Amino acid sequence: MTLPIAENVKQSFEYAKGTLFGKWVDWLILIVLTIIPVVNFIGIGRYLKIFRGEDPSMDDIGKCFMDGLMVFIIAFVYMIIPAIILIIPIIGWIIGFILMIAVALLLIPAIYGFANNGSLGGAFAFKNHLETIKGIGWGEYIIAVIVFMLILFVLSIVNIIPVLGTILWIIALPFALIMAFKFIANVLA
Secondary structure (H helix, E strand, O other), rough: OOOOHHHHHHHHHHHHHHHHHHOEEEHHHHHHHHOOHHHHHHHHHHHHHHHOOOOOOOOOOHHHHHHHHHHHHHHHHHHHHHHHHHHOOOOHHHHHHHHHHHHHHHHHHHHHHHHHHHHHHHHOOOOHHHHHHHHHOOOHHHHHHHHHHHHHHHHHHHHHOHHHHHHHHHHHHHHHHHHHHHHHHHHOO
């Protein structure tokens, strides 16, 4: 990893701030594109632009929708086996949970690979994903993923507050996702 985690968090926060602050109409549109099912594929496609080093602007809605749909398909394919194993009581839950965590660690570079390759082949280049993680270092990579999850978890805590928390969560979600995507882009770049 080229950036220390604290510096990466700071840069990712500043990136999200620069992307959304003062652009309230764009922020509102991104809120809608993030929370409405199926329409959220457009939002996912916009966030995916961050992995490509592009500005997550509102151009090319069709491509954003298709990219978001492809991310959904990639995540579904990656998680199908762990989900099936989770159906088996007790031992399946343990094995399925462990497998789900392992697969999730590969899913992040898979989506990054898809974003930068532009095809499903980039998502399923397992050897490349493992080499990327190895190049970062497994320990540093796992810590970075934990920080990525903490960014999203902190936001979800706000949602516990009845009504006001949900409103704040909805408003802050695009900011947190832009920050999280930028954080992971910095780790995998």
